[in-house]
Amino acid sequence: MTETTPSVAEVERRIKEAMRAQRFENDRPNVATSAGDGQEFARVYHERLRNLEPEVAEINRRWHVVTDTPIISHKKVIGKLIIYVREWMRKTLRWYIDPPIVQQREFNKNVSHAVNHLRDMVGTMANDLQQVRARILNVERQIESGRIQTASIKYGLESLIDAGKLQKNAWNHARENLLEKEKSQLAAWKNDVDACFMECREQMESLQAEVSLAQDAAQQATLQTHDHLSRHLQNELTVVADRIRRVERRINRGLGWDDKAGTMDRLVEEDKQQFIDIDYFLFAQRFRGTREEVKNRQRLYVDRFKGKCQVLDIGCGRGEFVELLHENGIGVTGIDRDGDLVAYCQDRGLPVLERNLFEYMGSLTDQSLDGIFSAQLIEQLKPQELLRLLRLAHSKLKPAGVLILEAINPLNPLALPDKFYLDLGHLRPVHPLTLQFIVETEGFKNIQLIYPDVSGAPRIPKLRLDGLTGNLREFNDAIEKLNERLYGPADYAMVAIR
Numbered sequence: 001m002t003e004t005t006p007s008v009a010e011v012e013r014r015i016k017e018a019m020r021a022q023r024f025e026n027d028r029p030n031v032a033t034s035a036g037d038g039q040e041f042a043r044v045y046h047e048r049l050r051n052l053e054p055e056v057a058e059i060n061r062r063w064h065v066v067t068d069t070p071i072i073s074h075k076k077v078i079g080k081l082i083i084y085v086r087e088w089m090r091k092t093l094r095w096y097i098d099p100p101i102v103q104q105r106e107f108n109k110n111v112s113h114a115v116n117h118l119r120d121m122v123g124t125m126a127n128d129l130q131q132v133r134a135r136i137l138n139v140e141r142q143i144e145s146g147r148i149q150t151a152s153i154k155y156g157l158e159s160l161i162d163a164g165k166l167q168k169n170a171w172n173h174a175r176e177n178l179l180e181k182e183k184s185q186l187a188a189w190k191n192d193v194d195a196c197f198m199e200c201r202e203q204m205e206s207l208q209a210e211v212s213l214a215q216d217a218a219q220q221a222t223l224q225t226h227d228h229l230s231r232h233l234q235n236e237l238t239v240v241a242d243r244i245r246r247v248e249r250r251i252n253r254g255l256g257w258d259d260k261a262g263t264m265d266r267l268v269e270e271d272k273q274q275f276i277d278i279d280y281f282l283f284a285q286r287f288r289g290t291r292e293e294v295k296n297r298q299r300l301y302v303d304r305f306k307g308k309c310q311v312l313d314i315g316c317g318r319g320e321f322v323e324l325l326h327e328n329g330i331g332v333t334g335i336d337r338d339g340d341l342v343a344y345c346q347d348r349g350l351p352v353l354e355r356n357l358f359e360y361m362g363s364l365t366d367q368s369l370d371g372i373f374s375a376q377l378i379e380q381l382k383p384q385e386l387l388r389l390l391r392l393a394h395s396k397l398k399p400a401g402v403l404i405l406e407a408i409n410p411l412n413p414l415a416l417p418d419k420f421y422l423d424l425g426h427l428r429p430v431h432p433l434t435l436q437f438i439v440e441t442e443g444f445k446n447i448q449l450i451y452p453d454v455s456g457a458p459r460i461p462k463l464r465l466d467g468l469t470g471n472l473r474e475f476n477d478a479i480e481k482l483n484e485r486l487y488g489p490a491d492y493a494m495v496a497i498r
Contacts, residue, residue, distance in 0.1 A: 049123055056119055059112050294320040297452065297491075301373065304402050304495065305330050308370035312396075314357050314389075315377040319345035322352060331370075335360050358385075361392045369396045375406040378435070379426040386430070390442045397498040403444060405435065406493040409451070419490055432492050444496035451489035 071086045073079035090097075288294060298321050305311050309331040313322050316334030318341060325332040334352040336342050345352035353360070357377075372393050378386055393403050408419050410429035432449050439447055 046126070049119070049126065052119060056115055059108075059115055062108075291318055291320050291323075294318075295324055298324060298375065298406075300450075300452070301404055301406075301493070302328055302330075304404060305371045305373075308402070310369050311371040311373065312361075312369055314361075314372065314374040315380075316345065316352055317341055317375075319348065319350045319352055321373055321375065322350050323348070326350065358388065358392070361389075361396055364396050366395050367398045367401075369401060370398055371402040371404075372397060373404045373406075376408060376423075376426075378405055378407050378430050379423075379428065382427065387438065387442075390439060390444075394443050394498060399498055401498040403439070403496045403498065404493055405439075406491060407432075407435070409489050409492045412488050412490050414487075414490070432494065435494050439494060439496050444498060446495075446497040448495045450493050450495060452491060 071083050071090070073082040073086075075082060289297075301321070302324055305325060306328070307330075311325055311330060311332040313319075313325075313332060313334040316322050316336050317338075319334055322332050322334040322345065332351065334345065334350065335355040335357060336345075336352065337354065337356060339354050342352050342354040378389070381389060397403065407430050408426075410431055436447055436449060
């Protein structure tokens, strides 16, 4: 059966009735007892005072000692003689008897006064004690009444606690029911939200595919437009600017200048035969990236040269790595055969020289270098030139000197058309294992092949088809291998120690 929960008003009414009943049972006996105790206390004290009154009256009457009482005698014959003798004796002995009598009289007087005063004090104290007793009895009655009220309040509080427990149980039951109902409703909402989310995700994937197609189309159109404009506007400007710079450089240096020197057309033709007729600075700016981008890519090699004093950067180009080492307090010299790039580096205050690498390295003292660095140079060398470079590096490096050669990674099929064949100065790609073998046979040790991080590169997504069996795993494994080839590192670096 369900227990009915009493209201607060009902509990208060029960408490008041219990207090009135308890007061009615306990008040009357306490009052009678208190009144009897007070009357008995007064009767005893007043009876004792009445018994003391005769004694006090006798003391008051007899305290005064009289020495001059009349002397009488009942003897008829010798009575007068007796009276005369006694009077004579009293007069004769008065000087001796009066002082003690006077002292006794004074003492009796003082005792009588003290007894009377004590009687009055005892009476007053009896009245005061009766009043104190009445007050004490009144306080006891109040304490008893408070105890009864406390018991009634305790009973009421216990009733309230019981009622609160019943109410709490009812609330807990109602809360559990409400929570169960809300859980059921939330589960239904979750199912609806999951279904809506799946539908939205499918729509988003469809939209992403459409956006990707649109971006590819826009990018292709942009590239076509850019190529078209470049062909019509940049080709002639580039050729003219390159001709002017090269002719000015040869004229200023006086290369082959004498009275029988050829005309301007002859100088231009000789320059074309000696150098690739392109603006390599503009080429590097457009296809290799800005100087800051190249510096960020090459920053991982700086720690390899920490603490070195003589580092040589072969084919330094625009001087990105030279500037990196210079900023980190590492002694470095760069060489390049392109006079325009060398002039550009020197204008920036970099220690770069226009030299042929074999002539310059041949002029160096053996074991004079702490390190050698070269980026995308070995692709421009013939096999015998590559071997000559490695042998010169081994002889010119100090013991524990560092050699780092960076090259385009031929294992990445996209790197060849995008980077290797883009530069007309590249002769052939160099396989990393081939380079590692040659460096090892030339006497270097602790050889490492390092590759840049390509974790952010785009990749072909794996197939995720629910319920589809068969060779899906093998297909995804093949896609992963294809990703490693197509979107793997476009460059690699060989690090070796002398």
